[in-house]
Amino acid sequence: MFLLFKYFKNYKLRVFFTTIIKIIGTLLELAIPLILQYILKTVIKNVINNPDPYGNYDITPVILYGLLMVLCAFLFVVFNVIANRMASKTSTLIVEEERNKLYKKIMNLTLKDIDDITIPSLVSRLSTDTYYLYNSLNTLQRLGIRSTFLFIGGIIVCSFLDVKLTLVFYALAPIVLILILIISKIGIRLFTKIQNKGDSLVRVVRENITGARVIKALSKEDFERNRYNKLNKEIFDLEIKSSYPMTLLNPIINYILNIAMCAVLVIGAYEVTKTDLDVATVIAFISYFTIISNSIVSISRIFEQVSKGYASALRMKYVLDIKVEHIKNTPRYSDAFIEFRNVSFSYNKNGENAITDINFKINKGESLGIIGSTGSGKSTILNLIMGFYDYFSGDVFILNQDIKSLNLKDIAEASSAVLQTDILFNQSIKENLIFDKDISDDEIIKVLKDTDAYEFVSKFPDGINHVIAAKGNDLSGGQKQRLLIARAILQNAKILILDDSSSALDYKTDAIIRKNIKKYDITTIIVAQRVSSVMNQTKIIVMDDGKEIGYGNHDDLLKLCKEYKLIYDVQMGDDSNA
């Protein structure tokens, strides 16, 4: 709960002024019944006691005090509106800042953390949870301050009016507060559950949308629909369950308050007849009772809102608190530009190894080809070179240095990659290629020519300023790959990584692009299923089931690695002119 108050830390002044304005408004609201009491008890008595010589009453004072009540009511509304606008602005500023922090953090998470939390959950933490946080911060400032002051101020004024009647409140307050606390505790728990289930729903929907073609092709619609319906039903049931305590709260509190109201009336009636308590005071007291009752009901509503915001704040905090830690060793060097020494790695701490005992070395400007069946560990080797995971055993060197002694920024800038999952964005080709880098159009066009992409790009009326559809869906697979390779080259990194990124290109284009890449001073790693794509690289690794079953140049492998020879014979027999 206090977690929520921490958010106001940088906005103390704004919150302070909001509070002051709210308090003035609340005091005006509290003054109204007092004025009423004064009119009933004193003003009217004076008017009755002082008729003019003709026996008429001058009711001007009553009207004036009545106008004073109207003025208080008017100003109270004005102050409230001003304070509420300030509160909304403050909440917007805070949530904006938190969202940015969260976004930056997510961008810096390691793949391992993203795998753990899952992408849909991160998305809903950025959207739904920030929304609930906004609501709760808003409620705290708008209703929280007002209700608390109405409650406390009301009880104080009542104590001055009549102590005996006020005792009813003192008896009541603890019961109601305990009730609110218990119910909001249950609420928070159920609400967190709903949020987490919501993540799964987002995931299923997302998978269904992105995988729509696959689902249709495999006639999996019914299966997917059931999966969605089941989750939806679970969330529905949870929502119903979590609404029970909250919906019970208001009637129970109203019930208790009504009993108390009866008590006040009975005690009031008794005292008016037996003591010097006057009717005007009882009427004022009942007005305050209504004010205090309403404030209790809105405090319970605040708890509901704040419980949701708190659950969301915890979910956001969980991500923000993840330590993006990078084990930093004292620098060690290799004579090779990129080297793996006895590297083994498993994605899950105790799971099966994705790669086992990998060794290779390449010098600056040389190239490495990796070939092997799907799931043999090719992409995993690339993940380690790019520094996505650092809990491997053995040694990885890039830029001649132990990767664990480099800082994250250097690792990130060392390589640029075309990965199997890479996408193009709904922006112009130029923006897609250079992001926010400052690169001249001539240079872009040169690289596009080298990646054999300029031919189709120049056909667009607006050339490189042509805006492509989301994910590049209006381009062919081969066109996308050409642009992605151009993008990777334009990043001007020292290492270029191509993960199966020429699969949609014909042999000839693939060969031309590979030849052109050699013009750039860049160390290249090419993962491919085709021998033709790797055979001209300085070194080649043949992977099978996470193990390196062949390592050397093309000629070595033809002699020494029978699997490589087999792939070569089969593929080159198919297409001998490649």
Ligand code: ADP
């Ligand atoms: P390739 O690129 O050769 O097709 P990968 O390197 O992607 O193969 O995968 C090697 C093994 O590691 C496979 O068994 C695969 O299921 C597993 N694997 C790949 N990525 C992950 C991941 N993010 N989490 C867990 N296991 C993974």
Ligand code: MG
């Ligand atoms: Mg792969």
